[in-house]
């Protein structure tokens with residue numbers, strides 16, 4: 001193109017595109033500006049495990065899937081299952097280390113002593129403030145309780161005591177059982 005023409009034409013193009021862009025910006029500040037490709041701003045929402053088109057939501061798990069690294073615990077809630085756990089479930093901490101005992105004591109102090117008190121007599125802080133006192137962990141029932149049954153109580157709860165499976169991992173629950181056993185030994 002002729003150079004003489006090229007400069008004014010370029011200038012005109014710039015002016016026109018500025019004017020064009022200006023037209024896309026709303027005068028009224030309450031109004032949205034023009035949106036190019038609004039797909040990300042207005043995306044469809046789906047619940048997880050929805051049969052969403054194109055598999056865009058998290059898909060339901062294939063039956064039989066287990067959490068990585070953890071085999072399922074095949075015990076339901078309730079006293080019968082607790083008894084069965086007492087017979088069938090054994091602590092994986094066959095030879096507990098000093099660190100296991102230490103962790104058990106620390107976790108008991110955090111999660112259990114508020115109700116059961118540091119010694120396990122069932123006179124913790126919340127009991128002092130009116131919560132129903134738990135039975136002593138030095139009473140005949142708790143002394144005779146198998147490790148597996150106590151683990152089951154920590155996993156599923158019992159009566160007024162809630163489950164601690166959400167706060168304590170499986171290994172941590174076994175370490176807490178270890179600490180309760182030590183408390184019981186100490187008071188015998």
Ligand code: HEC
Pocket residue numbers: 108111112113114115116126132133134135136137139141142150153154158159160161162164176177180
């Ligand atoms: C909010 C208070 C509370 C906390 C915290 C709590 N417990 Fe309990 N616990 C109870 C009560 C109440 C019972 C009696 C439940 C029932 O049978 O109704 C109980 C029962 C038990 C029993 C069964 C005793 C028996 O003779 O049947 C064991 C074992 C036990 N708790 C251990 C623990 C351990 C270990 C922790 C810490 C991980 C813990 N509890 C945390 C209140 C609590």
